[in-house]
Amino acid sequence: MTTRPRTLFEKIWESHIVRPQTADTPAVLYIDLHLVHEVTSPQAFTQLRERGLSVRRPNQTIATMDHSTPTTPRGLDGLIPILDPQAGAQLAQLERNCLDFGIPLFKLGSDKQGIVHVIGPEQGLTQPGMTIVCGDSHTSTHGAFGALAFGIGTSEVAHVMATQCLLQNKPRTMEVRVDGQLQPGVTAKDIILAIIAKIGIGGGTGYVFEYTGSAIRALSMEERMTICNMSIEGGARAGMVAPDETTFSYIAGRPHAPQGADWERAVEQWRTLPTDEGATYDAAISLDAGTLRPMITYGTNPGMGMAIDQPVPDPEALGDPSQRAALDKALNYMGLQPGQQLLGKPVDVVFLGSCTNSRITDLRMAAHVLRGRKVAPNVRMLVVPGSQQVKQQAEAEGLRDIFVEAGAEWREAGCSMCIAMNEDKLEPGQYAVSTSNRNFEGRQGKGGRTFLASPLTAAATAIKGKITDARELV
Amino acid sequence: MEPITTFSGTCVVLPIENIDTDQIIPARFLKATDKQGMGDHLFADWRYDEGGQPKPDFVLNQPEAQRAQILIGGHNFGCGSSREHAPWALQGFGFRAVISTYFADIFRNNALKVGLLPLMVAPEAHGQIIALCTADPGAQLTVDLDAQQVLLPDGTAVSFPIDPFAKYCLLNGVDQLGFLLSQDDAIAQYEDQHTARVTTVLH
DSSP states (O other): OOOOOOOHHHHHHHHTEEEOOOSSSOEEEEOSEEEEOTTTSHHHHHHHHHHTOOOSOGGGEEEEOOSSOOOOOOOTTSOOOOOOHHHHHHHHHHHHHHHHHTOOEEOTTSTTOBOHHHHHHHTTOOOTTOEEEESSGGGGGGGGGTOEEEEOOHHHHHHHHHHSEEEEOOOEEEEEEEESOOOTTOOHHHHHHHHHHHHOTTTTTTEEEEEESHHHHTSOHHHHHHHHHGGGGGTOSEEEOOOOHHHHHHHTTOTTSOOHHHHHHHHHHHTTOSOOTTOOOSEEEEEEGGGOOOEEEOSSSTTSEEETTSBOOOGGGOSOHHHHHHHHHHHHHHTOOTTOBOTTOBOSEEEEOTTTSOSHHHHHHHHHHHTTOOOOTTOEEEEOOSBHHHHHHHHHTTHHHHHHHHTOEEOOSSSGGGTTOSSOOOOTTOEEEESSSOOOTTTTSTTOEEEEOOHHHHHHHHHHTBOOOGGGTO | OOOOOEEEEOEEEEOOTTOBHHHHSOGGGTTOSSSTTGGGGTTHHHHBOTTSOBOTTSGGGSGGGGGOOEEEEOSSBTBSOOOTHHHHHHHHHTOOEEEESOBOHHHHHHHHHHTOEEEEOOHHHHHHHHHHHHHOTTOOEEEETTTTEEEOTTSOEEEOOOOHHHHHHHHHTOOHHHHHHTTHHHHHHHHHHTHHHHHSSOO
8 A cells, every 4th residue: 555655743643633633623632741840730730620620641641840940959958948939839739739630740859850851851751753742832852752742831731631632733844954064063052043043933833843854863862852942942833853773772771661572663663753755844944054153142032043253133234124123122132232243242150951951961062161171250150950860970970070170050950040930040131151942031030131052152151251162162 | 711702992012023921921920820910920021120110111001001902012922932821911911812913833822722812914904003003092993703803993804814613612612621521532542542652651
């Protein structure tokens, strides 16, 4: 039997249809894995209680604590102190909810706790061909494994809890092709910042991205996660990479990965997922990785990015009045002038962390630059591993010692200064180079000003105390 | 949910591109475990000064904004995070609809779930509405969901698209969770046919 050539997205979409889309109703789409955290779930649990509903598949649901958790070092009792009573109440409520509804929870202080998009892959929960959702827009991260993964709101969190399904209209697909070979000192973060700068923050609205091409194939799983993570910053709810040997070897042996004969069957099935020869996408863009330089943002959304040695663009050069006003507003907030060079600009804080860049390879990259060097006296550098497992591994490898000896703060796992819901935040007016994903006004603390960049750029900037091209140091 | 058919109201004009959910409601207000009081935090960092006092020149602090039912934003409204707190905060302030040229996917989904209408209009009409409501802050617009039109005071009708199922639910006060729950047989059948899928996740 011959079938129509299909994309990776179409294969996953079609295999999860409980009830097809009609002219009047969206498709009922089955969800394999639901990730839950403290911030976007409480009102969903309340809805279940009010309607007398249970969680349909608690064994396909897993919760962690990450967004509002403190990352301050543990006390003598080995516990992480929660000083914010509102955060404490929210965390306590998640624990109560998970207990009442039978959902496994990696709670604060446990050795599996961490950022929701770090622990899914780390535990082998994230697997190719799955549908994965979470009340968090960076759920797109899991698409790196060839899964269809996207963020949902709290109403939809309740839908998935109660029915393990979502009502969805089929999105369009866009091939994002990246060929060529990255130059030394240029990373996956620079690829995704370049893609977003090219298409703009709304360019992927309505689409699911599939990243293809030789440069994507050459990336490790953690680099692919960095890229898929920021799909949403280009407006796409999901971004995917077809699974391959790199994917399988990353998953093999992880706690929740299939074992033995199940593993063989799973891999055989996963090999059928990549986009068929001749399948078509609704749109396509391409990028040459070989020409990329380290990227940095200069404005107040992730689409306002450029190569690190370029001058800040001039609003006057923009034809569209709405875009001109937006850039004017952004430069005003950032305290930057058109034509200004960012290289050499002093910063106050360097943040290494977030679901974009807090995995072990991210920490290794930064540690490689920092080894034997010191963080500049004008800079506070926070290193926040993405999970307790990453933290333990980094300590075992000696990375912690490199960071601490350089003068950086080594903290507990969580979202931390990416979202500034805990004590880790910028003061008004402060500048930060951050490996996180959003440079929106106030995102890292009210009045704080963010330059998004790679872990290499972050580490180099910490050493020099000013925005630095890491290629000078590595 | 209360059915939504037509309503009329004045507008707040905030024609900034790419208004992200961190501006609509900053993350530090997401530690609540209910939906109460979200309207107080709407656009908090643009609306209040360092001392927490309303900035008199910000549009939401104008007296006429207090009665407004429609917010007019710039292109790509609601980009950023998945927080449903953003539509809750807009509703909490009193808005029943947002007009833009296009919305971020997750925001649009969330808004439709809670009965805040994301009205996507053509760029020319968007410009026309902004000019009209800027010149006359008392101008009343009428939203007719069934006809999928925004009616301007001069009688001009501006059409907007909306997902037919979301429209049906909003017009009839049907909540989408109820519809999904009614699919129980189909879901159970799917799970029976895909046993590997429902058992391999956590073991």
